[in-house]
Amino acid sequence: MRGREARQRFGDIFQGGLAMKRRTIAMFVSVLMACLLLAACSSSAVPNESGNNGGGSSGGTQAEAPAKSDAKEDVELTFLYQMDDRWTAEFWASVVSDFEKQNPGIKLNPMSYPSVDKKQEYIQTLYATDQMPDVTFAGLESMKLIDGVFLEVPEHLTSLLDETGLYRRDGKVYTLPTSKYIMLDVFYNKDIFKKYNLTPPNTWDEFLQLNETLKSNGVVPFVEAGQGVSGMMLHNPMLTVMLNEISEDYPQKFLSGEMKFNGPEMLEIGKRFQALWDAGYYHEGSLSFTGAQKDEKFMEGSAAMLIQGIFNAKKYAEGSQFEVGWFPLPGMKSADIYPVMFGEDIGVSAKTKHPEEAFKLVEFLFSDAVYQQIVEKGNAGYTTKKPFTYEQDYLTKEMYEITANKTAKITFMKIDQFPAATAELMRTTAQDIAHGGDVQQALDKMESMFRDVLKAENK
Numbered sequence: 001m002r003g004r005e006a007r008q009r010f011g012d013i014f015q016g017g018l019a020m021k022r023r024t025i026a027m028f029v030s031v032l033m034a035c036l037l038l039a040a041c042s043s044s045a046v047p048n049e050s051g052n053n054g055g056g057s058s059g060g061t062q063a064e065a066p067a068k069s070d071a072k073e074d075v076e077l078t079f080l081y082q083m084d085d086r087w088t089a090e091f092w093a094s095v096v097s098d099f100e101k102q103n104p105g106i107k108l109n110p111m112s113y114p115s116v117d118k119k120q121e122y123i124q125t126l127y128a129t130d131q132m133p134d135v136t137f138a139g140l141e142s143m144k145l146i147d148g149v150f151l152e153v154p155e156h157l158t159s160l161l162d163e164t165g166l167y168r169r170d171g172k173v174y175t176l177p178t179s180k181y182i183m184l185d186v187f188y189n190k191d192i193f194k195k196y197n198l199t200p201p202n203t204w205d206e207f208l209q210l211n212e213t214l215k216s217n218g219v220v221p222f223v224e225a226g227q228g229v230s231g232m233m234l235h236n237p238m239l240t241v242m243l244n245e246i247s248e249d250y251p252q253k254f255l256s257g258e259m260k261f262n263g264p265e266m267l268e269i270g271k272r273f274q275a276l277w278d279a280g281y282y283h284e285g286s287l288s289f290t291g292a293q294k295d296e297k298f299m300e301g302s303a304a305m306l307i308q309g310i311f312n313a314k315k316y317a318e319g320s321q322f323e324v325g326w327f328p329l330p331g332m333k334s335a336d337i338y339p340v341m342f343g344e345d346i347g348v349s350a351k352t353k354h355p356e357e358a359f360k361l362v363e364f365l366f367s368d369a370v371y372q373q374i375v376e377k378g379n380a381g382y383t384t385k386k387p388f389t390y391e392q393d394y395l396t397k398e399m400y401e402i403t404a405n406k407t408a409k410i411t412f413m414k415i416d417q418f419p420a421a422t423a424e425l426m427r428t429t430a431q432d433i434a435h436g437g438d439v440q441q442a443l444d445k446m447e448s449m450f451r452d453v454l455k456a457e458n459k
Contacts, residue, residue: 135358
């Protein structure tokens, strides 16, 4: 039952995968999403204090072409941003107010994503319906890969950032990442580890032994959220670490066909992952838990470990009934590699009528006082050459201390060279494997769909 249901879901989602082509993105936008857009952009300009934008609206002007400026009129810019429990309505209202005070003659029409979980669909709808905002913060993971969406960023702004975080296309930079995250890896219950004299593993064999020791003592090793992310361990830390151990050039090898998603290397990794489920190392109910239930089970001590990113570190540090630790999931040989991602990009629409003013807003967002808040509220690392520090919880500090002498690698799910649909294809593949699907068949589908998407994007 576990495999059959998962394969059905796998097939359904994969049928949508081909529509994710960069140059034909408008073709995949559904009437439903067009309706979402109309509903989302229909209310007032500023989000209310509760963060409820009134019927799903971003609280703002629709992303229509700003009026032409003249000597008597203010320049108006539409500004789309991510609003959540980190970057709140109050924070963005302050940013907008401060910018307008410091830049008389420029008025911002703020918008927020109506749903953080569906921000990709929302920004794609704006693009397909020719309603891109002048400036956008976050949600640009796939859009930044498409030619003609954003203006090239001036050198005086790109020079502010560390080169490792910049994505260049034909030598040019079109969006600027604001945040660096230690991506999905292992948080653990230090009390449980101490009780059974366990230490973070350095190899895959040691990791398996750790799980077996916990299980044999009646302790549940892991808990996961089966509603969409049960394959999280596979598609983030396992693939990032184990593929880099095989070859640091693995993205290029997949693109060229030298490596295949249904090849022997991927098959072995997939089987290792499924073996964890088959061995009973996951909490009963993990395949149906929500993300909130997953966190709750870990924080109450019902499971010794879980996979998550640094953005949840503060929550675990402050809300758990025990001291929480962190370690990078080991590969076959070592635990020297950990996955990272650069995100929450800022981009200026290629169709803005006010590029000079739009880039003034980008520069303002990277000003010391504002950028400090963006990084701190996101519990993220900085992407600039200039370091920014803030008071951190004990767990976040520990993560940075541990990774100081390790090698950061871009997480598999954020490889810019891959077609935009790749992450979703692998997420679905990992989900199928976690639910008991045949590993070889799941990877065969992944390989076939990857080649189809790659071929379509190269036309």
